[in-house]
Amino acid sequence: MKLVLHSAKRASAPYRVRIGLNLKGLAYELRPVDLAANAHHQDDYRALNAQALVPTLEVDGRPLTQSLAILEWLDEVSPEPALLPAAPYERAIVRGMAEIIACDIHPLNNLRILRQLSALEIGETDRNAWVARWINEGFRALEPMIAAHAGAFAYGDAPGLVDCLLVPQAFNAGRFNVDLSPFPAIQAAVARAVQHPAIAAAHPDHHPER
Numbered sequence: 066m067k068l069v070l071h072s073a074k075r076a077s078a079p080y081r082v083r084i085g086l087n088l089k090g091l092a093y094e095l096r097p098v099d100l101a102a103n104a105h106h107q108d109d110y111r112a113l114n115a116q117a118l119v120p121t122l123e124v125d126g127r128p129l130t131q132s133l134a135i136l137e138w139l140d141e142v143s144p145e146p147a148l149l150p151a152a153p154y155e156r157a158i159v160r161g162m163a164e165i166i167a168c169d170i171h172p173l174n175n176l177r178i179l180r181q182l183s184a185l186e187i188g189e190t191d192r193n194a195w196v197a198r199w200i201n202e203g204f205r206a207l208e209p210m211i212a213a214h215a216g217a218f219a220y221g222d223a224p225g226l227v228d229c230l231l232v233p234q235a236f237n238a239g240r241f242n243v244d245l246s247p248f249p250a251i252q253a254a255v256a257r258a259v260q261h262p263a264i265a266a267a268h269p270d271h272h273p274e275r
């Protein structure tokens with residue numbers, strides 16, 4: 066199976082998939098997409114991803130989009146080590162935690178949203194306050210869930226789906242200087258997760274420029 070991940074250096078959605086692929090121990094080719102230069106709006110990229118968003122994962126030349134769908138697909142085709150727990154109730158808890166980030170924090174703070182705020186002449190200080198507002202709101206909900214469910218990782222004792230989402234979202238919070246000290250369980254889970262070699266290898270520092 067040949068895997069090609071269309072990714073961008075600091076973007077959090079492809080960072081999730083890099084973590085997932087690394088945890089599975091799957092080899093993949095990384096193709097950087099220059100978001101600043103709007104490479105994602107070019108026809109050749111839109112042919113792979115009609116939303117003009119990263120990531121896209123090409124599987125033997127066939128594109129998959131949406132990071133959560135890709136991570137769930139990975140868990141289906143390469144079940145070990147599992148990203149999701151086995152029990153349906155626990156799977157729903159984990160998906161709920163992941164979706165706080167993927168559905169309720171990240172879409173409000175995405176590049177296209179920030180560009181639109183800029184187009185509406187909202188200045189950098191207010192844009193940063195906007196970003197912080199949604200991270201804080203989501204993390205306030207996630208904090209007690211992590212406190213309740215974390216073991217060695219964000220959910221239980223093995224790295225999994227929550228870590229795939231949480232580590233990039235915490236990195237994004239750092240980019241915008243959002244203070245995470247009100248969220249000690251989140252901070253501790255991230256500090257532990259980034260020590261894992263597969264998660265560390267997915268860090269933007271190891272990504273080609275762009």
Ligand SMILES: N[C@@H](CCC(=O)N[C@@H](CS)C(=O)NCC(=O)O)C(=O)O
Nearest residue numbers: 076077078118119120131132176177
């Ligand atoms: N729900 C999508 C979100 C993808 C997404 O928004 N990706 C961002 C980077 S993290 C992007 O491509 N942004 C480009 C833009 O907003 O113009 C997923 O999880 O894959």
